[in-house]
Amino acid sequence: xxxxxxxxxxxxxxxxxxxxxxxxxxxxxxxxxxxxxxxxxxxxxxxxxxxxxxxxxxxxxxxxxxxxxxxxxxxxxxxxxxxxxxxxxxxxxxxxxxxxxxxxxxxxxxxxxxxxxxxxxxxxxxxxxxxxxxxxxxxxxxxxxxxxxxxxxxxxxxxxxxxxxxxxxxxxxxxxxxxxxxxxxxxxxxxxxxxxxxxxxxxxxxxxxxxxxxxxxxxxxxxxxxxxxxxxxxxxxxxxxxxxxxxxxxxxxxxxxxxxxxxxxxxxxxxxxxxxxxxxxxxxxxxxxxxxxxxxxxxxxxxxxxxxxxxx
Numbered sequence: 001x002x003x004x005x006x007x008x009x010x011x012x013x014x015x016x017x018x019x020x021x022x023x024x025x026x027x028x029x030x031x032x033x034x035x036x037x038x039x040x041x042x043x044x045x046x047x048x049x050x051x052x053x054x055x056x057x058x059x060x061x062x063x064x065x066x067x068x069x070x071x072x073x074x075x076x077x078x079x080x081x082x083x084x085x086x087x088x089x090x091x092x093x094x095x096x097x098x099x100x101x102x103x104x105x106x107x108x109x110x111x112x113x114x115x116x117x118x119x120x121x122x123x124x125x126x127x128x129x130x131x132x133x134x135x136x137x138x139x140x141x142x143x144x145x146x147x148x149x150x151x152x153x154x155x156x157x158x159x160x161x162x163x164x165x166x167x168x169x170x171x172x173x174x175x176x177x178x179x180x181x182x183x184x185x186x187x188x189x190x191x192x193x194x195x196x197x198x199x200x201x202x203x204x205x206x207x208x209x210x211x212x213x214x215x216x217x218x219x220x221x222x223x224x225x226x227x228x229x230x231x232x233x234x235x236x237x238x239x240x241x242x243x244x245x246x247x248x249x250x251x252x253x254x255x256x257x258x259x260x261x262x263x264x265x266x267x268x269x270x271x272x273x274x275x276x277x278x279x280x281x282x283x284x285x286x287x288x289x290x291x292x293x294x295x296x297x298x299x300x301x302x303x304x305x306x307x308x309x310x311x312x
Contacts, residue, residue, distance in 0.1 A: 037098025
């Protein structure tokens with residue numbers, strides 16, 4: 001199992017400076033966040049194990065051409081360009097291909113692709129226009145339009161989120177998705193924190209969280225074999241998820257949206273060994289410590305706290 005830390009490389013970072021951080025955490029490399037459509041100015045293939053591709057929390061209306069709906073979040077051509085790097089589906093798909101090529105320049109063993117859709121309003125109301133099957137069907141369609149740039153030797157790991165999409169809650173939907181994808185070099189990047197956020201009942205501590213994750217995995221049965229990697233973090237947001245009105249604020253600011261999402265998706269380090277049996281059970285090829293940093297650096301202290309707690 002290769003262990004890494006999720007990291008958006010900063011200006012001034014060098015291979016040596018990153019290796020120094022990795023040595024302090026006893027990690028094998030980084031999972032580099034690559035959101036641009038041109039190769040990074042400072043390639044770090046020597047320390048890069050995987051790459052997380054750009055993602056769009058809300059994209060399905062734009063992809064399907066449902067202008068009446070997507071204009072709520074993107075009322076102008078400029079707002080479309082800021083988000084989708086163009087005003088047409090064709091331009092967006094071209095950007096996605098460029099983003100994949102930029103990530104591949106780092107020679108990663110795997111790429112990570114989010115599978116979900118949620119508008120700004122839905123992030124508060126939790127009343128979703130599209131079903132998980134809608135998201136899965138159209139993600140597979142979108143992937144088919146860009147997958148020609150992905151070599152067979154590179155894994156594509158689709159990540160679960162707590163909105164409609166690949167949330168892993170219905171085994172038939174997981175099977176449906178991978179039948180549509182129809183490739184061998186694919187799998188699941190299991191985000192533990194995201195999965196904890198789907199619990200319909202109270203999760204107050206890490207033991208509760210581990211119990212819930214195990215129950216979901218038991219339901220998946222053999223489909224759990226698709227899990228090749230894990231994003232490891234803890235999210236104990238039950239109280240917050242049940243504290244806010246299911247009404248979207250009027251014209252929320254970027255900071256309001258960010259605070260709301262990070263209150264749900266907390267990316268805390270595990271502080272107990274509760275999740276160790278899950279890791280032993282899955283025995284993933286890749287384990288990424290995906291933790292919020294207090295600044296823009298690699299969160300060495302939090303990584304070591306999590307590794308120590310879990311005995312890894």
